[in-house]
Amino acid sequence: MRDKLEHLLEAVLFASRWLLAPFYLGLAVGIVIVLIKFLEELYHIAGKAFSSTEADVIVGVLSLVDLALTGSLLLIVIFSGYENFVSKIDHSGHRDWPEWMGTIDFTALKIKLLGSIVAISAIQLLKQFMEIRTASDRDLWWYVIIHLVFVGSSVLLALSDRISGDSHVPPAAGSSKSEAEVKSKPNRSA
Numbered sequence: 001m002r003d004k005l006e007h008l009l010e011a012v013l014f015a016s017r018w019l020l021a022p023f024y025l026g027l028a029v030g031i032v033i034v035l036i037k038f039l040e041e042l043y044h045i046a047g048k049a050f051s052s053t054e055a056d057v058i059v060g061v062l063s064l065v066d067l068a069l070t071g072s073l074l075l076i077v078i079f080s081g082y083e084n085f086v087s088k089i090d091h092s093g094h095r096d097w098p099e100w101m102g103t104i105d106f107t108a109l110k111i112k113l114l115g116s117i118v119a120i121s122a123i124q125l126l127k128q129f130m131e132i133r134t135a136s137d138r139d140l141w142w143y144v145i146i147h148l149v150f151v152g153s154s155v156l157l158a159l160s161d162r163i164s165g166d167s168h169v170p171p172a173a174g175s176s177k178s179e180a181e182v183k184s185k186p187n188r189s190a
Contacts, residue, residue, distance in 0.1 A: 024082045038067040059130045066123045073116040080109040114154040121147045
C-alpha cells in the first residue's frame, strides 16, 4: 500500500511540471507585445528620420536594440525553461533549429539571463548619457550603480558556478561517453 501511495504521489508531482507550460505560453505572448512596441518605435524613428538630430536617432536605435534584446531574452527563457522543466521539444523536423536550443542547462540559463540583463542595463545607461543635458546627476548615478550591481551579480554568479563545478558543458551529439558511464559517476550534490 505504501509503495502504491508513494508511486501515485511521485506521478502527481512529476505531472505537475505541466503547470509551468501556461507561463511559457504567456511569455510567448509577451514577445508579441514587445514586437508591437518595437514596430511602434521603428515607425516613430522612421517618421522623424530627416528632422531628428543624430543624438535622437542614436537614442531611438538604442531603444530598438533594447527591445530586440528583451525579445531574445524572452525566447531564451521560454525554450530553455520549457526544455529544462517541462518537456523536451522534438526538433527533428525543423532543419533551421538553432544549435543552442536544447543544450542550455539551468546554470547556463541563469548566466545568459544575467548577461542579457547587463546588456539591457548598459543600453539604458548609454541612452541616459546620450541625453546628458536633460538627465540629473542623481539619476545618472543611480543608473550607473544599478548597472554595476547587475555586472557584479553576473560576475559573482559565474564565479560561484565555476567554483562549485556546475558550469559543465553537456556532451555533444555523438559524444564518446555512453549513458551508462554518465549514470555510473557519483552524484556530487549528494
